[in-house]
Amino acid sequence: MKQAGSILVVDDNPDILVAMQLLLKQHYQTVVTTDNPFDIGKTLNEQQIEVILLDMNFNRDAISGQEGFYWLKKIIAQDPSVVVVLMTAYGDIKLAVDAIKAGAADFIAKPWRNEQLLAVIAAAFSHARDKQQVGKLTRQTKGLNQALSGQKFDFLGQSAAMQAVFYTIEKAAKTDANILITGESGTGKELAAHAIHLASKRSEQAFISLDMGAIAASLFESELFGHKKGAFTDAKADRVGRFELAHGGSLFLDELGNLPISEQTTLLAALQNRQITPIGGIKTIDVDIRLICATNDDLPQAVRDNRFRQDLLYRINTVEIRLPPLRERVDDIPLLATYYLDHFSHKYKRQLTIAPEDMRALCRYTWPGNVRELAHAIERAVILTDDDVLDIRSVVGTELAQLNVATNAFELGKGGSTTHDNDYDTFNLETLEQRAVRAALKHHQGNVSQAAKALGLTRGAMYRRLDKYGL
Numbered sequence: 001m002k003q004a005g006s007i008l009v010v011d012d013n014p015d016i017l018v019a020m021q022l023l024l025k026q027h028y029q030t031v032v033t034t035d036n037p038f039d040i041g042k043t044l045n046e047q048q049i050e051v052i053l054l055d056m057n058f059n060r061d062a063i064s065g066q067e068g069f070y071w072l073k074k075i076i077a078q079d080p081s082v083v084v085v086l087m088t089a090y091g092d093i094k095l096a097v098d099a100i101k102a103g104a105a106d107f108i109a110k111p112w113r114n115e116q117l118l119a120v121i122a123a124a125f126s127h128a129r130d131k132q133q134v135g136k137l138t139r140q141t142k143g144l145n146q147a148l149s150g151q152k153f154d155f156l157g158q159s160a161a162m163q164a165v166f167y168t169i170e171k172a173a174k175t176d177a178n179i180l181i182t183g184e185s186g187t188g189k190e191l192a193a194h195a196i197h198l199a200s201k202r203s204e205q206a207f208i209s210l211d212m213g214a215i216a217a218s219l220f221e222s223e224l225f226g227h228k229k230g231a232f233t234d235a236k237a238d239r240v241g242r243f244e245l246a247h248g249g250s251l252f253l254d255e256l257g258n259l260p261i262s263e264q265t266t267l268l269a270a271l272q273n274r275q276i277t278p279i280g281g282i283k284t285i286d287v288d289i290r291l292i293c294a295t296n297d298d299l300p301q302a303v304r305d306n307r308f309r310q311d312l313l314y315r316i317n318t319v320e321i322r323l324p325p326l327r328e329r330v331d332d333i334p335l336l337a338t339y340y341l342d343h344f345s346h347k348y349k350r351q352l353t354i355a356p357e358d359m360r361a362l363c364r365y366t367w368p369g370n371v372r373e374l375a376h377a378i379e380r381a382v383i384l385t386d387d388d389v390l391d392i393r394s395v396v397g398t399e400l401a402q403l404n405v406a407t408n409a410f411e412l413g414k415g416g417s418t419t420h421d422n423d424y425d426t427f428n429l430e431t432l433e434q435r436a437v438r439a440a441l442k443h444h445q446g447n448v449s450q451a452a453k454a455l456g457l458t459r460g461a462m463y464r465r466l467d468k469y470g471l
């Protein structure tokens with residue numbers, strides 16, 4: 001039965017062209033032949049060709065295959081989605097290997113056996129469709145990235161600590177070095193990853209991100225490397241993995257500290273070889289990616305606890321960027337508060353200002369949820385304020401009620417607020433965080449989403465904390 005598909009056969013031997021035409025016509029809708037390789041460019045411009053069967057030698061006495069390589073390069077440059085299969089009467093293994101290295105999908109020796117030729121061509125068509133799908137998805141992702149980057153917040157900071165971060169990002173982004181971003185939840189690790197991508201030479205290509213904490217173990221490999229239809233029960237169609245989608249661009253692996261050891265081993269192998277094989281696939285695929293990872297875990301400690309592979313840590317942290325918590329860069333609070341006040345005033349069509357003493361109160365607060373918490377607090381205040389001056393008491397007051405820590409840490413009110421160190425029975429952040437999580441859950445009667453929102457955490461980050469503290 002004839003299948004959809006268009007193939008171009010290029011060979012200077014007319015007998016071969018006739019034989020190919022007769023054979024392939026029975027199987028594929030469009031079969032075009034030419035004895036002149038100079039026609040290839042024009043044919044590709046005029047009609048959609050998916051597979052090219054290309055002779056390696058166009059001069060009867062030539063055996064080097066150099067002409068084939070020359071035309072192969074030209075084809076790939078003109079249309080990288082076309083799949084090329086090379087043919088030669090002088091096949092040897094070295095030539096075949098060189099052909100594949102140069103970008104050919106496969107290689108067949110003349111004289112051929114029909115079944116073998118048809119099998120090679122069928123595989124070439126399947127490869128061509130995969131390439132078309134990847135091209136389509138990459139274009140879609142690019143569009144999506146652009147749409148999303150329109151909504152992204154600016155990555156701001158005027159403190160010395162953030163200026164140092166921006167400097168490192170600028171320097172490291174220009175190289176292809178693997179970058180590890182560390183920092184507490186809400187410090188801007190994802191924004192930093194975007195900033196690195198945008199400052200890199202890959203900025204026009206895809207930025208693909210994956211939250212490692214959110215993928216089920218059973219889907220890990222499929223998510224990263226893709227799968228072929230039928231590879232397992234639920235594999236109803238081919239799926240392109242994140243590595244392949246990120247080809248040419250940047251791959252951002254978030255929450256890396258949550259990865260189980262067995263999956264770390266799989267990831268390490270892919271990173272070392274820069275090659276992946278989709279589940280159920282037979283061919284390895286080269287991937288050219290810039291890797292950016294992020295974690296709020298202490299990975300060297302995780303290595304000591306045997307929770308994280310040391311060789312994986314060395315592989316991903318060529319450059320490490322630590323995002324300081326907001327309480328260590330109080331200078332940034334007015335800048336960020338004003339930025340988010342403008343943003344949410346605009347969003348909710350309000351015209352609001354903030355009183356200087358309230359700004360000072362914001363600067364004294366410790367912001368355990370960092371910038372995310374600050375942005376949420378401002379948004380809430382914009383919504384709750386009735387007059388023209390932001391009612392920050394409702395925000396900081398709510399924050400304290402929910403945190404249930406150091407109830408008297410702030411004297412609320414427009415007259416200013418004061419923090420008393422003595423109000424803390426401990427400064428251990430983990431203990432404070434655990435209390436805050438418990439208090440928020442209690443306050444919201446066990447509603448995880450609301451408690452997460454109040455803490456300025458994503459649901460994923462909240463669940464990880466529930467897990468961590470055994471709640």
Ligand SMILES: Nc1ncnc2c1ncn2[C@@H]1O[C@H](COP(=O)(O)OP(=O)(O)OP(=O)(O)O)[C@@H](O)[C@H]1O
Binds near residue numbers: 157185186372375
């Ligand atoms: N420097 C900054 N300037 C402006 N907004 C920021 C900054 N840092 C963080 N934000 C805002 O705070 C929120 C959280 O940032 P982001 O998601 O990048 O943090 P994260 O460190 O990746 O958090 P998590 O570890 O919980 O995933 C976002 O809304 C982001 O826009």
